[in-house]
Amino acid sequence: MRIHILSDLHNELSPFTPAPVAADVVVxxxxxxxxxxxxxxxxxxxDCPVLYVPGNHEYYGGDLQAILAQLREAADEQVRVLDFDEVVLGGVRFLGVTAWTDYRATGEEAAARQVAQRRVSDFRQIRWGAEAREPMPEDFAALATASHDWLRDSLAQPFVGPTVVISHHAPSLRSIAGHPYAGTPLDAAFVNAWDELMGDGLDLWIHGHTHYAVDYQVAGTRVISNPRGxxxxxxxxxxxxxxxLEESGVA
Incomplete structure (x- = not known):
């Protein structure tokens, strides 16, 4: 299976026209x-199937749950929207979650929450619940914890064939290693430290969000981000x- 990987296209700012690529699925x-x-x-x-995991910017300008419902309503068999969803295509299992972050990646959770609430636009651009309030760090952290636990439980289910996780937020601090702005508590607003989810049974993890292209391995799991930014x-x-992806894993 040939997987065409794209993220962070930000068509709302600068429309993107994809190049013709021979692929079996677009992520x-x-x-x-x-x-x-x-x-x-x-x-x-x-023209081929598309698996679309929403990022944080999809939710700008509205209520998170309402916009997720709109995304799901707009989807069809060609373009599938994944958030806490599993799809099997061509013998490959895809697990999709936006992920968000739990603010724990750097070991400075309180500082990460404080600086994120001050500096990350999500807290002003996204609305939460019936009262349309601004979200709090604990709201996103709860979604991240639920995402982690769903992935853990899904990966524990036996599957014959390759498995791919798709998230928006990054699963490891290695995804920002060398990034010019890395090295502060704010890292934990962009990245989780979920390395323990990787290893046997997980062939590929695709993410976005960091606007920093990476291709590395954790315990045999290949991690790729290919953002336009x-x-x-x-x-x-x-x-x-x-x-x-071949039956034995990433080629």
Whole structure:
């Protein structure tokens, strides 16, 4: 299976036209456009199946649960929206969650929550619940914990064939190793330290969010991010990024 990997296209700021790529499935690891517009775009842009995990920017300008419902309503058999969802295509199991973060990655949880609430736009751009309030760090942390536990339990289920996790937020501090802005408690607003989920039974983890392209391994699990990012950013984006999965794992 040939998997075309893209994330952080930010079509709301600068429309992206994908290059023709021979692929069996396209994975969109979040921040494609605001609201449900990315689903319609993906349907027009690709002829093959698309697996779309929403990022944080999809939820800007509205209530998180309401926008997730809009994304699901816009989806179909060609473009599938995944959040706490499993899909099997061509003998490959895909597990998709936005993930969010638990603010624990750097070991400075209280500091991470405080600086994130001050500096991360999610707290002002996303609305939460019937009262349309601003979210709190504990709201996102609860989603992250639920995501971690769902992935842990899903990965524990036997499956004959390769398994791929798709998230928006990154699963390991290694995803920002060398990043020019890394090294502060704010790292934990972008990255989780979920390395223990990787290893036997998980072949590939695809993520976005960091605007920093990476390709590394943790305990035999390959981790890839291929973000377009914002105009002018040097993120090593490859518009034709394709990973091949065979029955034995990543080729």
């Amino acid at each position: 969109l690891a979040g921040d494609i456009d605001v609201g449900a517009r990315g689903v319609a775009w993906a349907r027009r842009a690709f 914002y105009a002018g950013e040097q993120v090593a984006f490859d518009p034709c990024c394709v990973v091949t």
